[in-house]
Amino acid sequence: MEGLEEFNEFRTKMNKRILDSGHMGVKRFWALDDRAYISNHLDEKTLELLGLATSMVLRCDDCVTYHIIRCIQLGFTDDELYDALNVALIVGGSITIPHIRRAFETIDKCRNKQKTDPQLKSLL
Amino acid sequence: MEGLEEFNEFRTKMNKRILDSGHMGVKRFWALDDRAYISNHLDEKTLELLGLATSMVLRCDDCVTYHIIRCIQLGFTDDELYDALNVALIVGGSITIPHIRRAFETIDKCRNKQKTDPQLKSLL
Amino acid sequence: MEGLEEFNEFRTKMNKRILDSGHMGVKRFWALDDRAYISNHLDEKTLELLGLATSMVLRCDDCVTYHIIRCIQLGFTDDELYDALNVALIVGGSITIPHIRRAFETIDKCRNKQKTDPQLKSLL
Amino acid sequence: MEGLEEFNEFRTKMNKRILDSGHMGVKRFWALDDRAYISNHLDEKTLELLGLATSMVLRCDDCVTYHIIRCIQLGFTDDELYDALNVALIVGGSITIPHIRRAFETIDKCRNKQKTDPQLKSLL
Amino acid sequence: MEGLEEFNEFRTKMNKRILDSGHMGVKRFWALDDRAYISNHLDEKTLELLGLATSMVLRCDDCVTYHIIRCIQLGFTDDELYDALNVALIVGGSITIPHIRRAFETIDKCRNKQKTDPQLKSLL
Amino acid sequence: MEGLEEFNEFRTKMNKRILDSGHMGVKRFWALDDRAYISNHLDEKTLELLGLATSMVLRCDDCVTYHIIRCIQLGFTDDELYDALNVALIVGGSITIPHIRRAFETIDKCRNKQKTDPQLKSLL
Numbered sequence: 001m002e003g004l005e006e007f008n009e010f011r012t013k014m015n016k017r018i019l020d021s022g023h024m025g026v027k028r029f030w031a032l033d034d035r036a037y038i039s040n041h042l043d044e045k046t047l048e049l050l051g052l053a054t055s056m057v058l059r060c061d062d063c064v065t066y067h068i069i070r071c072i073q074l075g076f077t078d079d080e081l082y083d084a085l086n087v088a089l090i091v092g093g094s095i096t097i098p099h100i101r102r103a104f105e106t107i108d109k110c111r112n113k114q115k116t117d118p119q120l121k122s123l124l
Numbered sequence: 125m126e127g128l129e130e131f132n133e134f135r136t137k138m139n140k141r142i143l144d145s146g147h148m149g150v151k152r153f154w155a156l157d158d159r160a161y162i163s164n165h166l167d168e169k170t171l172e173l174l175g176l177a178t179s180m181v182l183r184c185d186d187c188v189t190y191h192i193i194r195c196i197q198l199g200f201t202d203d204e205l206y207d208a209l210n211v212a213l214i215v216g217g218s219i220t221i222p223h224i225r226r227a228f229e230t231i232d233k234c235r236n237k238q239k240t241d242p243q244l245k246s247l248l
Numbered sequence: 249m250e251g252l253e254e255f256n257e258f259r260t261k262m263n264k265r266i267l268d269s270g271h272m273g274v275k276r277f278w279a280l281d282d283r284a285y286i287s288n289h290l291d292e293k294t295l296e297l298l299g300l301a302t303s304m305v306l307r308c309d310d311c312v313t314y315h316i317i318r319c320i321q322l323g324f325t326d327d328e329l330y331d332a333l334n335v336a337l338i339v340g341g342s343i344t345i346p347h348i349r350r351a352f353e354t355i356d357k358c359r360n361k362q363k364t365d366p367q368l369k370s371l372l
Numbered sequence: 373m374e375g376l377e378e379f380n381e382f383r384t385k386m387n388k389r390i391l392d393s394g395h396m397g398v399k400r401f402w403a404l405d406d407r408a409y410i411s412n413h414l415d416e417k418t419l420e421l422l423g424l425a426t427s428m429v430l431r432c433d434d435c436v437t438y439h440i441i442r443c444i445q446l447g448f449t450d451d452e453l454y455d456a457l458n459v460a461l462i463v464g465g466s467i468t469i470p471h472i473r474r475a476f477e478t479i480d481k482c483r484n485k486q487k488t489d490p491q492l493k494s495l496l
Numbered sequence: 497m498e499g500l501e502e503f504n505e506f507r508t509k510m511n512k513r514i515l516d517s518g519h520m521g522v523k524r525f526w527a528l529d530d531r532a533y534i535s536n537h538l539d540e541k542t543l544e545l546l547g548l549a550t551s552m553v554l555r556c557d558d559c560v561t562y563h564i565i566r567c568i569q570l571g572f573t574d575d576e577l578y579d580a581l582n583v584a585l586i587v588g589g590s591i592t593i594p595h596i597r598r599a600f601e602t603i604d605k606c607r608n609k610q611k612t613d614p615q616l617k618s619l620l
Numbered sequence: 621m622e623g624l625e626e627f628n629e630f631r632t633k634m635n636k637r638i639l640d641s642g643h644m645g646v647k648r649f650w651a652l653d654d655r656a657y658i659s660n661h662l663d664e665k666t667l668e669l670l671g672l673a674t675s676m677v678l679r680c681d682d683c684v685t686y687h688i689i690r691c692i693q694l695g696f697t698d699d700e701l702y703d704a705l706n707v708a709l710i711v712g713g714s715i716t717i718p719h720i721r722r723a724f725e726t727i728d729k730c731r732n733k734q735k736t737d738p739q740l741k742s743l744l
Contacts, residue, residue, distance in 0.1 A: 014597035021574070021600070025284055032276050033590045036214040040273075046170060048160035050211045053174040054181045056217070057467075057593065059680070060555070062594035078641070079165035083576040085172045086645040090160040091182070093465025094653045095429070095675065098682035101634035104641070138473035141284070145450070145476070149458040149660075152652050160645055165477045179467065180593070184431070186470035202269070210273040217282045218590025219303065219553075222310035225262035228269070265469045289575035294542060299582045300523040301546040302553045305715070306587070307432070326393070327537035334397040335546045338532040339554070339715025343427065343677075346434035349386035352393070397536075400528050408521055408710040413699035417664060422707045425670040426677045428635070430711070451661035459670045462656040510635040516700070517724070529714045551715065562732035583669035604653070 003111050007065055008123050017105050028108075045074050049084050056088035059099050066124070072110045073120050081107060126132035127145055128233050131245050161194075163216050169198050173208050189230050190248070196234045197244050205231060255313055256371050285318075293322050297332050299372050304336035305346050313354050314372070320358045321368050329355060376481050379437055380495050409442075417446050419432050421456050428460035431471050438496070444482045445492050453479060500605050503561055504619050533566075541570050545580050550582035555595050561602050562620070568606045569616050577603060624729050627685055628743050657690075665694050669704050676708035679719050685726050686744070692730045693740050701727060 019027055027043060037047045037097055041059060048070050055063035113120060143151055152237055161171045172194050180189035197207060209227060237244060267275055285295045296318050303311035319329060333351060337344055361368060390400055408418045420442050427435035443453060457475055461468055485492060515523055533543045544566050551559035567577060581599060585592055609616060639647055657667045668690050675683035691701060705723055709716055733740060 011597070014600060017604070018600050020599065021578055023575075023578045023582060025280065025288075026578065026585060026596075028276075028280055028583055029582075029590075032273065033214055033593070036211050036273055037234060040207050041201065042173075042207040046173065047207065047211055049166075049170065050174065050177040050208055050213065054177050054215045057178045057182055057465075058591045060591050060594060063591060070300065077165065079643075081639055082643045082646065083164050083166040083171065084174055086643060086649075087160050087171055088178060088644060089465070089649055090157050090186075091175065091178045091466050093429075093461070093468070094463050094649075095678045095680050095683060096465070097653070098248075098648075098680060101631070101638065104634060104638050108637070135473070140477055141480070142472065145454055147451075147454045147458055149652065149656055150454065150461060150472075151460075152648075153461055153466075154644065156648050156652065157469070164645075178586070179350055180591070181589075182467045184467050184470060187467060197332050200360070203271075206269055206271045206274065210277075213274060213277055215590050217553075217592070218277075218587050219306045220309060220589070221281070222308060224274075225259070225266065228262060228266055233440060250595055273432045274683070281586055281682050284583050286377060288579050289573065290545075290579040291577040294545065295485075295549055295583055297538075297542065297581065298546065298549040299587065301550050302584060302587045305550045305554055305713075311587075330393055330395045330398065331536050331543065334395060334401075335532050335543055337398060337401055337713070338529050338551060339547065339550045339714050340676075341709070342401075343432050343435060344713070345405070346432060348398075349383070349390065352390050356389070358579065360576075397528065400524075404521065404524050404528065407709050408707050412521075412703050413697065414498055414703040415670075416629065418669065419703065420709055421662075421666065422670065422673040422704055423711065425674050426708060426711045429674045430677055435711075455660050455662040455667065456670055459656050459667055459676060463654055463671065463674045463683075510724060513728070514721065514724055517702055519699075519702045519706055522702065522709060522720075525706075525709055525714075529717070541636070554715045556715050556718060559715060 001119075004065075004069070004106070004113060004123055011062075011066070011124075024055065045085060048074055049076070050079075052081070053084050053088045054098060056096055056103065057092035059092070059096060061099055061102055064099060064103050067111075068103060068106045069110060069120055069123050072107070072114070075123070078107060078111070104109070128189070128193070128230070128237060128247055131186065135186075135248075137191070155168070165212045169195075169200065172198055173200070173204075176205070177208050177212045177215075180209060180223060180227065181216035183216070183220055185223055185226055186224060188227050191248050192227060193234060193244055196231075196238070197248070202231060217241055251323060252313070252317070252354070252361060254308070259314070261311075263333055292322065293319075293343070296322055297324070297328075300310050301336045301339075304333060304344055304347060304351065305340035307340070307344060309347055309350055312347060312351050316351060316354045316357055317371050320362070321372075324354060327358070328347070354360075375477070376437070376441070376485060376495055379434065382495060382496075383434075417443075417448065420446055421448070421452075422485070425452070425456050425460045425463075426455060428468055428471060428475065429463070429464035429467060433471055434472055436471060436475050440475060440478045441492055441495050444479070444486070445496070450479060450483070500561070500565070500609060500619055502604070503558070507558075507562070507620075541567075541572065544545035544570055545572070545576075548577070549580050549584045549587075552581060552592055552595060552599065555588070555592060557595055557598055557599045560595060560599050564599060565606060565616055565619050568603070568610070569620075574603060574607070624685070624689070624726070624733060624743055627682070629705055631682075631686070631744075665691075665696065668694055669700075670697070672701070673704050673708045673711075676705060676719060676723065677712035679712070679716060681719055684719060684723050688723060688726045689730060689740055689743050692734070697722055698727060698731070724728070726739075 052067035052071055055067055176191035176195055179191055300315035300319055303315055424439035424443055428441055457472055461472055546566055548563035549564055672687035672691055677685055706730055
């Protein structure tokens with residue numbers, strides 16, 4: 001599994017590449033996606049947790065990595081993240097287990113990174 | 125689309141039928157499923173909302189109906205449910221739209237039923 | 249399987265209900281979805297066919313019904329639709345077969361409706 | 373849920389309709405699909421059970437109904453079918469539960485039909 | 497992400513390995529798969545684009561890479577590919593975004609390779 | 621593709637990490653998952669093969685690798701595994717092909733490892 005920095009670097013580079021393509025539909029989708037996680041009637045933390053759990057049941061490792069970083073930036077504890085991942089495990093079944101393993105590893109990497117970058121400001 | 129009562133009746137009848145089959149694996153899964161939505165490090169409302177959003181991206185109408193009823197029993201407002209469904213719509217794409225339509229109809233049916241049964245006690 | 253008119257009526261009613269909810273995210277998604285099928289570098293017919301094939305591999309009957317109606321409004325022949333459904337069948341496998349059956353029935357219903365409404369103007 | 377006879381009638385009618393369409397790709401897929409369940413290095417019963425479990429994790433009710441009928445024609449007991457459905461439930465998660473409910477109902481309908489048609493010869 | 501050459505090499509090696517296994521069902525599926533993209537009532541370019549869009553909504557990176565190479569061999573422009581990917585993004589939602597990123601990178605790799613191999617003859 | 625040893629090492633390490641997290645729901649799911657493949661009314665070999673085929677149609681490479689190792693430990697021949705993978709290929713479609721390629725490679729790696737470790741005792 002690649003490191004958090006490699007994940008972030010590729011994500012940033014390709015987002016720029018995609019938005020520079022000039023396709024209006026894609027550009028608007030990116031904006032709409034960002035907006036879905038901004039506090040509205042539900043607060044930002046709850047919205048982000050929904051992003052994490054839905055990404056897990058759809059088994060997208062990159063999406064899970066992104067939402068774990070965001071959830072930790074927003075102050076979720078490990079135990080809270082485990083509760084959310086547990087719902088995803090029950091809903092999605094054992095087919096999510098390899099992704100659950102990688103999610104736990106990502107949580108550990110984030111906690112390790114917080115020793116030198118407490119807010120994970122260098123990511124995303 | 126069937127009514128809330130028909131949904132509830134079939135669900136209750138078949139759950140009994142399945143648990144009466146005597147299969148220990150299935151029985152334990154049912155218990156584990158119930159337990160995943162009981163307050164732990166995350167509160168009950170957040171866990172239920174995770175159930176709703178994950179069910180929507182996996183496009184299971186019956187699961188969505190169940191979690192909408194539960195969410196309304198727990199006191200979520202329509203606007204809060206729309207926020208959660210909006211995350212699911214962005215994550216899961218337009219393929220969720222027919223299920224979003226049925227989810228809105230289910231919300232309306234629940235609100236209508238609350239006129240005579242405010243806690244939706246006759247359901248689930 | 250419900251008729252084309254029932255499909256259309258429920259779709260129209262619930263779209264109005266959803267857009268009247270006032271949720272900006274959902275409203276913008278609906279607009280973005282419409283726009284994705286308007287001629288750009290690819291023409292409208294090709295875009296619509298992509299909508300049909302992607303809906304089939306994701307096995308969404310309502311989405312398939314919608315795109316079949318649109319494809320027929322745009323002038324596709326049955327043989328062309330079969331070619332597109334065949335790609336979806338190969339890509340998505342035998343699990344799509346029940347949806348393929350319903351898609352063929354929908355094509356037949358549309359052709360039958362064209363006897364009195366050649367442009368399917370009463371639908372969508 | 374429709375009855376076994378209605379399921380069978382629609383399936384038979386639309387299979388004929390599809391094969392009569394003259395599309396060679398679709399026709400060959402249908403033949404290849406039939407062949408995958410004929411005894412080879414694995415026996416017919418095992419192959420059919422694989423069809424049932426894969427259909428369940430992909431959550432296709434019609435496919436599940438078809439394979440339950442076939443499995444019962446081949447002599448599987450209820451307890452054996454529950455074991456297979458239990459694997460699918462663990463692998464696929466709680467999102468399969470509504471389909472598990474309908475599968476148990478289908479098993480019961482088949483057992484009931486066997487009182488007058490022990491080999492389920494009138495189906496498929 | 498591996499290079500186009502590594503992708504092609506592994507694909508070629510394993511296709512040979514699989515076809516040499518002597519399993520008739522698998523062999524016939526491979527043939528049927530090839531045939532689905534040969535001009536029939538729809539032309540080859542449209543069929544290939546259907547392959548690309550369906551692969552994207554099902555989120556299979558290798559399948560997307562294959563169809564991008566084929567689409568570029570058949571003469572699609574970048575803007576046309578973006579339109580097709582945009583439909584897949586809308587249909588499939590933000591869960592496709594990591595795959596969209598890798599698809600754009602694959603397009604760039606193909607364009608770069610075309611500087612020395614304009615028809616991408618060394619691939620597939 | 622990583623080797624069998626790397627797969628096994630990461631799996632073992634992260635399973636320990638996850639079970640050490642102290643989350644009861646996750647811990648019970650792990651136990652229930654193990655139990656689903658223990659002989660009951662169906663024998664262990666059949667249950668394991670169901671695990672393989674369901675993992676393939678859901679396209680989880682790690683799950684497929686795990687079940688191939690287990691199936692080979694239980695004595696399945698290559699031809700029997702090909703029959704099971706062929707059902708998964710038909711049910712799941714060409715989107716499974718990249719996973720089928722990796723499954724064949726995993727079978728070959730297991731057979732190679734059996735030269736020095738006939739029971740694959742060093743794995744799982």
